[in-house]
Amino acid sequence: MSRGLILGIESSCDETAASVVERGSRTLSSVVASQIATHARFGGVVPELASREHLRAIVPVVRAALAEAGVGFDDLDAIAVTSGPGLAGALLVGISYAKALAFARNLPVIAINHLEGHIHAVLLEERQNAPASTQQDEPALALVVSGGHTHLYLAEPAHEAWHYKLIGRTLDDAAGEAYDKVAKLLGLGYPGGPWIDAIARFGDPKAVPFAFAQIKAKAHLHGKAPRTKAAKTAPIADLDPHFLFSFSGIKTAVLRHVELQGMRAGGDERIAKILAGDRPPKTKEEALALAPQPILDMIASFQHAVVGDLMKKTFAAAESLGATRILVTGGVAANRELRERFAAEAPRRHMRVSFPTPALSTDNAAMIAAAAWPRFVSGEFAASALSAEPSLAL
Numbered sequence: 001m002s003r004g005l006i007l008g009i010e011s012s013c014d015e016t017a018a019s020v021v022e023r024g025s026r027t028l029s030s031v032v033a034s035q036i037a038t039h040a041r042f043g044g045v046v047p048e049l050a051s052r053e054h055l056r057a058i059v060p061v062v063r064a065a066l067a068e069a070g071v072g073f074d075d076l077d078a079i080a081v082t083s084g085p086g087l088a089g090a091l092l093v094g095i096s097y098a099k100a101l102a103f104a105r106n107l108p109v110i111a112i113n114h115l116e117g118h119i120h121a122v123l124l125e126e127r128q129n130a131p132a133s134t135q136q137d138e139p140a141l142a143l144v145v146s147g148g149h150t151h152l153y154l155a156e157p158a159h160e161a162w163h164y165k166l167i168g169r170t171l172d173d174a175a176g177e178a179y180d181k182v183a184k185l186l187g188l189g190y191p192g193g194p195w196i197d198a199i200a201r202f203g204d205p206k207a208v209p210f211a212f213a214q215i216k217a218k219a220h221l222h223g224k225a226p227r228t229k230a231a232k233t234a235p236i237a238d239l240d241p242h243f244l245f246s247f248s249g250i251k252t253a254v255l256r257h258v259e260l261q262g263m264r265a266g267g268d269e270r271i272a273k274i275l276a277g278d279r280p281p282k283t284k285e286e287a288l289a290l291a292p293q294p295i296l297d298m299i300a301s302f303q304h305a306v307v308g309d310l311m312k313k314t315f316a317a318a319e320s321l322g323a324t325r326i327l328v329t330g331g332v333a334a335n336r337e338l339r340e341r342f343a344a345e346a347p348r349r350h351m352r353v354s355f356p357t358p359a360l361s362t363d364n365a366a367m368i369a370a371a372a373w374p375r376f377v378s379g380e381f382a383a384s385a386l387s388a389e390p391s392l393a394l
């Protein structure tokens with residue numbers, strides 16, 4: 001009898017990942033090869049380098065995932081692969097590998113949207129932790145907040161599959177992109193999220209009143225051309241403006257604040273230290289060795305403002321839709337302050353909030369294999385012409 005084993009493959013950005021998940025609910029292995037060291041000295045992901053690194057990593061990463069799970073190719077029932085959104089060349093490495101393996105082993109391929117994967121990272125862990133008898137999937141408002149996306153969806157179980165309705169999104173940069181840009185501006189390491197997360201603990205979050213404007217009228221949005229990679233993946237015209245985000249201005253606000261205060265963060269010497277593989281600070285002394293107190297305060301204020309804006313719009317959207325369950329997922333969901341504040345606010349509103357563990361918040365392949373399970377059950381397999389869809393919307 002089939003064990004319901006799905007091999008998940010993820011290569012949409014800068015992580016090459018493979019995982020074996022049983023029946024969409026038990027993770028037998030999850031292997032992630034990060035390319036952070038390759039891209040760090042450029043302060044961002046370089047697409048050509050990403051493709052090359054995926055090519056190098058894909059075979060050993062899949063082998064490691066099978067070995068860790070204690071299974072062989074013959075035990076697999078299907079291969080799930082991210083087909084978009086993401087970098088075209090990077091996606092193609094995973095897709096080509098999945099198709100070749102499927103052909104050689106006569107296995108079906110299941111194409112998965114990366115954003116659906118992020119949502120299933122939470123569902124997978126909930127199923128893993130709850131006894132089967134108590135498992136029931138109810139509709140949820142999902143905030144997918146990462147380096148490429150800041151999107152709100154209403155996720156509803158529909159027969160074997162899930163149905164997603166876009167509720168809100170960023171008009172320009174993603175929240176993670178704002179973290180990465182501000183960190184780069186201040187001479188911190190890459191990616192910026194974990195650095196700012198670590199440093200923010202040692203600053204005063206109320207020191208600088210960074211503010212986000214409420215996007216008011218829908219009329220302004222009609223015909224507006226998408227400006228960044230994040231904006232391309234979904235339409236905006238029909239969305240309630242209360243649930244729209246904009247993170248492209250905060251970098252300028254941070255820069256202006258630094259200039260006005262005549263402050264300097266980092267320096268060439270420190271940047272060199274960071275690029276040599278330094279890690280985010282763990283103590284206040286280490287944080288102060290990186291930047292003076294006013295910079296620590298500004299970093300804490302930046303994070304406080306971003307998390308506050310994410311909270312305000314997510315809870316408002318949940319309330320307006322009558323959803324009592326919130327899922328927060330994607331790289332930024334690993335953020336300590338975000339988790340604490342969402343967890344504190346939810347019971348006040350009679351809602352429940354869940355996050356994946358930090359390891360499953362950032363890109364991984366367990367979420368791809370988990371998202372594929374309902375499609376496997378209903379026999380929704382990809383055609384042999386499957387190719388990369390860099391701007392795929394959910």
Ligand code: KG4
Pocket residue numbers: 013145146147148149175176177179180191192193194197330331332333334335336361362363
């Ligand atoms: O989901 P992910 O691994 O890749 C994308 O699909 O984009 O997310 C990566 C993003 C980066 O922008 C990174 O700075 C951010 O997630 N990130 C964080 C934290 N850890 C990663 N942002 C804030 N706090 C963190 N602890």
Ligand code: ZN
Pocket residue numbers: 114118146330331362363
């Ligand atoms: Zn992602």
